[in-house]
Amino acid sequence: xxxxxxxxxxxALRNGNRQFSGFVHSFDNRLDVTTGTxxxxxxxxxxxxxxxxxxxGTVQLGSAVNQQNILINEKAIGTNQDRKFVYVLSxxxxxxxxxxxxxxxxxxxxxxxxxxxxxxxxxxxxxITLRPGMQVSPQVTAKVASSS
Numbered sequence: 010x011x012x013x014x015x016x017x018x019x020x021a022l023r024n025g026n027r028q029f030s031g032f033v034h035s036f037d038n039r040l041d042v043t044t045g046t047x048x049x050x051x052x053x054x055x056x057x058x059x060x061x062x063x064x065x066g067t068v069q070l071g072s073a074v075n076q077q078n079i080l081i082n083e084k085a086i087g088t089n090q091d092r093k094f095v096y097v098l099s100x101x102x103x104x105x106x107x108x109x110x111x112x113x114x115x116x117x118x119x120x121x122x123x124x125x126x127x128x129x130x131x132x133x134x135x136x137i138t139l140r141p142g143m144q145v146s147p148q149v150t151a152k153v154a155s156s157s
Contacts, residue, residue: 079121085133098130106141
C-alpha cells in the first residue's frame with residue numbers, strides 16, 4: 010500500500026551481496042527513551058524469497074537528494090469537488106485553470122507536488138470571480154518560487 014508521499018528505504022544484507030529498495034509503511038507511536046529508537050515497518054519486494062526471518066542487515070532511511078519544492082499562498086488554491094486547482098496567468102494575460110497536487114503545509118503556504126512549474130504566475134486575489142479564458146489586467150506581486 011504505497012502512499013503518495015513515501016519515505017525510501019534501502020536494506021543491505023550483512024554479507025553485502027544484495028541490496029533491496031523499499032518504502033516505509035508505518036512508524037510506531039512510541040519512542041524508546043533508553044535507546045533513542047523508534048520501531049518502523051518497511052515493505053520490500055522479495056520476489057526470489059531472498060529475505061527470510063532472522064536475517065541481519067543495514068537499513069538506510071530517507072534520501073540524500075536535495076529536492077526543490079514549489080510553494081504558493083494557500084488562499085490561491087481552490088477546490089472543485091475533490092480536486093484542488095489554481096488559476097495561472099498566461100503570457101497573453103488570460104486566466105488558465107491548472108489542477109494541482111498538494112504537499113505539506115509550510116506556514117500559510119502549500120507545497121505543490123504537481124501541476125505548476127517555477128516561473129508560473131499564480132493568481133491569488135479575486136479568484137472567486139475568475140473563469141478560465143478570461144482576459145485580465147494583472148498586478149503581479151510575486152512569481153512562483155522554489156524552496157530547498
